[in-house]
Amino acid sequence: MAAKDRLAEYRAKRDASRTPEPRGRGKRKNGPVFVVQRHDASSLHFDFRLEIGGVLVSWSVPKGPSLDPGDRRPAIRTEDHPLGYADFEGKIPEDQYGGGTVVVWDTGTFDVLTGEPAEQALADGHLKVGLHGEKLTGAFSLIRRHSDGQEQWLLVKKDDDSADRRRKPAKTRPESVLTGRTNRELE
Template structure:
């Protein structure tokens, strides 16, 4: 069974931001992350849910969008308010939690416990 893919796009327009896209049910679930993925467990980043994208966005680039990271992801825990997952990308594996706050707003949090490989 194939592992679900992810891509992190670096967008330069209309304002610089990142798009986190996780493969699920044949589409890429997507969040706009204005300040990029958190690198420290003491800070959270706003993540705004945006419409799902087609799978061809895994490799999509253009003059305003490049791929910042790509690989596969694994879900570790999930309920109506939270998704805990590990991204296995080009620069290693990192565990995050997406925490639903309201409407389309989520917080993206890098967990204190990180994978040891």
């Protein structure tokens, strides 16, 4: 499937004349990139995105990523986003889909650790990646669970040198890694 086709659902949910969100695919350098955006909409959650196949494949993680390998964070698969979204921070109007504030909570590059291309690992329902970010580093797995309706996944930190059962950056470090701003400061 072409990247343009993969963005049809994204575009259908947004009114380009009303929201500052990126519309096009954009191009990334030094990829592949990951981004975690702290999104304060109808509820506070974190959007975990990986550059795969020319788009940002996306999951909503209600409690945010954890550095504790014992935590199994539910991750709900959402629509693919354009690559330009990786740098997006701002306020989405309340009457628009996802209305609320968005900051880039963490970003960096990643390596696929599953021994097969990311697209295949995603289709198989088990993708293991090594993140190279400011707040998140080391290996994480995304594992698809069987359920009805939306694709349900788990985001799990692997037990490696960057694992930490005490640090809770999703709770203690709300600021953007790009601007230092918090969601509250964007309101």
